[in-house]
Amino acid sequence: MKIAIFSNSGRASQNVSDALRTRIRFEHLTLDDAHPDIVITVGGDGTLLSAFHHYSEQLDKIRFVGIHTGHLGFYTDWRDYEVDKLVDSLAHDNGQSVSYPLLDIWVTYADGEQEKKLLALNESTLKKVTGTMMANVYIKDELFELFRGDGLCVSTPTGSTAYNKSAGGAVLSPGLDAIQISEIASINNRVFRTLGSPLILSPDEWVRIEPVRSRENLLTCDQILVENRAIKEVGFRISKKRINFAQYRHTQFWRRVSESFIGVKRNDNL
CATH class of the missing domain: 3.40.50.10330 (Probable inorganic polyphosphate/atp-NAD kinase; domain 1)
Structure with missing residues (x-):
């Protein structure tokens, strides 16, 4: 060994x-x-x-x-x-061993460079540096909502106890192969409206977030800040890879x- x-x-x-x-x-x-x-x-x-x-x-x-x-x-x-x-x-x-699910992330930058792929154990967040982030949220490539707020957090079941929980998300059992999307300080009033609650997606579903303005958005992968570049869109789904613990x-x-x-x-x- x-x-x-x-x-x-x-x-x-x-x-x-x-x-x-x-x-x-x-x-x-x-x-x-x-x-x-x-x-x-x-x-x-x-x-x-x-x-x-x-x-x-x-x-x-x-x-x-x-x-x-x-x-x-x-x-x-x-x-x-x-x-x-x-x-x-x-x-x-x-x-x-015991294994836990992971999060696949793919990023398309506004400059047209080749798509970047990432893998997270806990979560990924997309936020605006200053002001309100506006983003189109697609589920399986169908428009779900226009989000307005500080940002969005996408987490794994084990990561659901971290930032996701602070953002009001549910705690998920790691026995579920699912991802969770939680809103971070969303704006909900007579003019702007989001669902206002966490979403839990199955293994055959994915979410794609397309910022309305590609600049001044920050993407994280666990505790890592992904390079600060203009983002066209970010996609998330449960990964086929898993982490194994002895x-x-x-x-x-x-x-x-x-x-x-x-x-x-x-x-x-x-």
Whole structure:
């Protein structure tokens, strides 16, 4: 088994990474940052998102494991003091995994350059730098509405607990292959009208957003700001690719939601 360690620059995370390397070598496992079978992230959800994008071309060959050195995250199952237990699980690995859906994004720029394709684990947003964003929203290439507001957020089920939730979107089970579109501060009055509620699209549907004015719009892919260029349109659909996590000990999704947002401690049978 080939293992990569992907850490943030914090002192606590670096200390855990050093301890991991020592224990992995002791177990005669192989460290390989270029072509790993397992990627262990040390930090938090932001670190795991960075690792996901770093290894996005190898997703079909990689399983991820997250160690959190701060607050409990949605993608990090292990604590910083559990290095020995984790390495023991690695040494007895039998290929067990759980997978989550991802978001395909394709961007067409106003200058006519070739379409750019992106992949997100959490979400993508399209916003206006200043003022109100106006955009035609198409579902399966049929005009659905003319949106007016700060922007739109398109998320995966696991990403539904992030920016999407802050924008008033629903929390979706990762067992659903679906994407969600949530409005960010939409304008609704006697003159302007949008649906005003989140949309959930099935795997055979897609959404295309066409800004009325191509300039001064910002596109994000997870925590990454996509290059600042005039955008003609952006499309989104559930991806055929998935992210895989090594299921040595994987916290049940609704337990994460309950503990993160409500603070309720569940029993071990949940």
